Amino acid sequence: MDLTQIGYFSKTHGVKGHLIIRVDKPFFTDDLKAVFIESPTGKAPYFVSEVKDATNGLILCFEEITSVEKAKTFIGKAVFIDSGLVDEEEQEFDWIGYEVIDKNFGVLGFINSISDNGHQTLLSIEHKGKEVLLPLVEDFIEKLDEENKKLLFNAPEGLIDLYLQDTGEEEDL
Structure with missing residues (x-):
């Protein structure tokens, strides 16, 4: 079975x-x-x-x-x-385990979960101990390599940096 x-x-x-x-x-x-x-x-x-x-x-x-x-x-x-x-008709594509490579940032890591906030689907990737959430939007997908489980992504400028910046320090204004 x-x-x-x-x-x-x-x-x-x-x-x-x-x-x-x-x-x-x-x-x-x-x-x-x-x-x-x-x-x-x-x-x-x-x-x-x-x-x-x-x-x-x-x-x-x-x-x-x-x-x-x-x-x-x-x-x-x-x-x-x-x-x-x-129900095969409603079964969605399984993104878990795909390696995400951003056009500008490079290798981010592997997709470990997917969530839907009601407005869009978000891919969760752990990069250097921090969670990075990327919107699963067709315009941001450069290429999908299903055979090698790789997603070439083009995140909006500054989005990835937003997740990776150190929030423990206060900036001087």
């Missing part, structure tokens, strides 16, 4: 061991019978008894998890399902 990561468990819900999953990829919940969670011996199946909508994800009820204490051990863990249940 081919598995795809669809999100992660963000917190518990209620007192009966239910968990909230933050969903990264849309999938067909009607056919969901089991999810798979990483364990020391591989991905272990957990059988779903109920799926409910929540404002911050989906609430999953499991046959095997019946207490909050047991559910807490799953918080933060990645959730996988059968790839056949993933």
